[in-house]
Amino acid sequence: MVAINHKPCISAIFFMISKKIGYNTLSLLKSRYKRKMNRQDKQAVERYRKKIERARQSVYVNPFETSQEQKAAIERARKNYAFMVKRYFPHLAGSEVPDFHITHVNRVKKNKTYKGFDVEGRGLAKSMKDTVLLPFWLWINKEPMYEVIIGASQEKAELLLEDLRAEFEANPQIIADFGEQYNQGSWEKGFYVTKGGFIGQALGRGQSVRGLRVKKQRPTYIITDDIETSELIKNPKRLRETANWIETSLIPTMDGDYRRYIHANNRWAVIMVMTILKEKHPDWDWYQVNAYDPVTYAPAWKEKYTPDYYRQFEKDIGTLAAMSEFNNQPHVEGEIFKESMIQWAKLPALNHFKIIIGHWDAAYSGSASSDYNAVVVMGLYNQDFWIIDGFCKQCRMREAVAYMCEFQRSLPPTVIAHWQFESQFWNDEVERTIREAEREYRIHLNITKKQNPRTNKYDRILSLHPYYQNGRIYYNERLKSHADTQVGISQLLGIEPGYKSHDDYPDAQEAVAKELEKYISYDSGGFQILQGNYKPNFERL
Secondary structure, eight states: OOOOOOHHHHHHHHHHHHHHHOHHHHHHHHHHHHTOOOHHHHHHHHHHHHHHHHHHHHOOOOTTOOHHHHHHHHHHHHHOHHHHHHHHOHHHHOSOOOHHHHHHHHHHHHOTTOEEEEEEOTTSOHHHIIIIIHHHHHHHTTOOOEEEEEESSHHHHHHHHHHHHHHHHHOHHHHHHHOOOOOTTSEETTEEEOTTSOEEEEEETTOOOTTOOBTTBOOOEEEEESOOOHHHHTOHHHHHHHHHHIIIIIGGGOOSSOOEEEEEOOOOSSSOHHHHHHHHOTTSEEEEEOSBOTTTOOBSSTTTOOHHHHHHHHHHHOHHHHHHHHHSOOOOOOSSSOGGGOEEEOOOOGGGSSEEEEEEEOOSOOSTTSOOEEEEEEEEETTEEEEEEEEEESSOHHHHHHHHHHHHHHSOTTOOEEEEEEGGGOOHHHHHHHHHHHHHHTOOOOOEEEOOOSSOHHHHHHTTHHHHHTTOEEEEGGGTTOHHHHHHHHHHHTOOTTOOSOOHHHHHHHHHHHHHHTTOOTTSSSSOOOOOOBOTTOOBO
């Protein structure tokens, strides 16, 4: 039997593949083949192959463009970020470049030693902008570019790095304008150097960065992207250690005229590496863009999203989760009022309550930065307070009054809700809004004005704590998935010394509880008052 040599066949196969997907991918394939590629290796090769194909096929090069036109286009791209994206990366943009991207990149470009946080909501393409488009734009402006991408892990950083590496290797417009960039011998996963001098490197969070250089070139542009994982957030010590690593190890690797550092992430948790750094470096730029207006649902990136997109997302994942992921408003874990204090139970029959009171904490404006219109409907059952229903939205007063009208109209004939309102907010506009709603719904709210005590609001809200601690406040279990109630509870959990979050819902809740207290009889039922004679050693007879 004649032995057959398969090696020539394999070489021929790799040669044919190289014609189709590029020499660099060929090299990667060969090295993987030699050590019998595992599943992850195969996926990595296939992923990079697709990026090469996308870069090669998605960009149209005008064959009739003259040399003079080409020079003019390159010069325009250097000055105009949006045009640069359109010329070189139309396949990555997906839609028109948003204004908030242009504002940010111009701010970074203007400052050679920029330090700041890119706090954009999920889905606003901050990673693509900060790891691919912006560093490329700086490079075509003839800046020395040594980009270091820091990910939560080495693998995640490499995923981000290979996007621009694939573009340098196969993007026909880049090759036409700046020549071939693939540089054999300096083109591998996690590190590459183009023929034009662009250096890209990927590292994981916390890795050693001492001696980070290529010949005499030190990093000029460092981007940490989504480095805060859910596991890291749970460990305050590790958060501080990571912030310290960025300050004392990572940033000092840059020592030239260009020393830019960008920390990119949406603020989905209260305490993060970015918030620790912000507190320590108040002069660093905090560039925050929320994805949508929570009142009108108008998108920040109107060229890509519609109001219905975010409205549906709120329905799918809940208001709190949506505000955290898209609008940089994280759900607060309470230090005083804790999640464990929130008791859910089946609501007693409404006509079994001793009294039901609804308090409206009003807000005049209906904007994303305004206070909330909060209505808390609470009832007294035995000696306990029950949250029956509620309303908590950044909206116009009209919506809050409409809610009260609808709630009252839904009550059975044997039940009455008593409405109250802080007298300090009473004016002609409030009165007109109430009267218009009453006429529309054909009911009479009979709302009364109540004077709030002049004590500090924080102290007033804190007076609720003993009730929660002693298990005397219950929530209607049907409100577990009620968006307004969840927002209200989030406000309650955020109450702590020096808090700066919204407090409209807990303020309204305190006002209702204070009023319900008047109707509690402590000498009958509920609380037992112990009586009796004592021996001299104070033992009960």
